[in-house]
Amino acid sequence: MTTTPTARELAEFSLRAQHPVTRRWVDDELRLDLLTKQHELDIELLTDPEIARMRIERFAPGRPIELMFNQWVQVAADQHVMLSMRYEGGDQARPFVDASALSRPLQVGDLPPAAEAATKYFGALAPAYLRLWSSEPAGSFPETLPDKRFLAGPLSVLRRAGEPLPSELTLVRATSLANYELAQAAYDAVDAAHPNHPEQAQLQSRDNLEDAVEDGLLFDVMVDDSWAGYIAAKPDGQDLGLPAYTVQDIILAPDYRGRGYGPHLTTLLARALPDDLPFLVGTIHANNRGALTAATTATRTDIGGWIQFPLPTPEPSE
Numbered sequence: 001m002t003t004t005p006t007a008r009e010l011a012e013f014s015l016r017a018q019h020p021v022t023r024r025w026v027d028d029e030l031r032l033d034l035l036t037k038q039h040e041l042d043i044e045l046l047t048d049p050e051i052a053r054m055r056i057e058r059f060a061p062g063r064p065i066e067l068m069f070n071q072w073v074q075v076a077a078d079q080h081v082m083l084s085m086r087y088e089g090g091d092q093a094r095p096f097v098d099a100s101a102l103s104r105p106l107q108v109g110d111l112p113p114a115a116e117a118a119t120k121y122f123g124a125l126a127p128a129y130l131r132l133w134s135s136e137p138a139g140s141f142p143e144t145l146p147d148k149r150f151l152a153g154p155l156s157v158l159r160r161a162g163e164p165l166p167s168e169l170t171l172v173r174a175t176s177l178a179n180y181e182l183a184q185a186a187y188d189a190v191d192a193a194h195p196n197h198p199e200q201a202q203l204q205s206r207d208n209l210e211d212a213v214e215d216g217l218l219f220d221v222m223v224d225d226s227w228a229g230y231i232a233a234k235p236d237g238q239d240l241g242l243p244a245y246t247v248q249d250i251i252l253a254p255d256y257r258g259r260g261y262g263p264h265l266t267t268l269l270a271r272a273l274p275d276d277l278p279f280l281v282g283t284i285h286a287n288n289r290g291a292l293t294a295a296t297t298a299t300r301t302d303i304g305g306w307i308q309f310p311l312p313t314p315e316p317s318e
């Protein structure tokens with residue numbers, strides 16, 4: 001395809017790249033509708049000067065707004081890639097390029113030409129890597145770095161997992177952020193014990209968790225009558241075109257880690273969530289073996305994930 005695609009065409013490309021098990025979970029038409037909504041911003045970012053101007057003012061003041069336009073680039077005879085400038089966690093100091101859509105599923109040979117295109121269009125902003133998504137298992141693409149994996153499952157299945165549940169372990173719907181400082185201390189303790197953890201997971205902001213409280217989707221993890229952690233979800237319903245709740249945050253305080261509670265938290269969350277959406281999906285870094293084991297033990301399925309292809313470090317200016 002040499003012409004600019006529509007959001008629906010991007011959705012069709014993305015659907016073909018999804019994990020086979022998820023193709024059995026959701027009707028294609030519903031999934032295409034959700035993927036189309038997800039890709040509408042990709043199309044806007046190709047040409048919308050107002051969005052580009054706002055992004056330049058936030059992330060690269062004084063630079064040409066064209067640097068924030070998405071690019072639909074041919075990188076092989078049968079492969080086009082939608083490239084988009086992004087910043088990790090909205091941090092100006094952590095730029096990367098996202099391959100937010102591909103015209104066919106990713107292959108190893110696509111990586112060098114896609115990276116070359118990312119450098120051509122966005123190299124002036126010094127992105128550290130090109131991020132791409134694939135439903136293939138972790139480790140399938142040589143010379144790439146790991147990123148987050150998507151772990152998902154139908155609520156009807158997840159609710160039956162984890163038996164028998166520890167009698168002392170419960171979830172209580174939170175009505176405030178009274179325990180936010182305890183949650184931050186729990187993250188700090190994990191970070192101190194595992195130096196790579198801050199790159200893998202961080203506590204959500206107060207604003208995000210306030211939204212979860214309002215939606216009734218923030219839960220205090222209780223062991224007997226003591227606070228033991230947080231688990232939160234959001235009803236965004238668009239990740240990978242799945243009508244799903246997304247796991248937003250999950251943390252156990254240090255005194256309650258190592259007791260085997262991890263898999264049971266998925267079961268308890270699935271049982272606590274309303275039936276408005278039929279699936280649960282969440283991201284876990286590929287290097288976070290403990291969290292991945294807990295998720296898969298709770299019958300969540302690894303349905304794909306991001307990988308990072310490093311980009312050249314720009315030469316220092318004279």
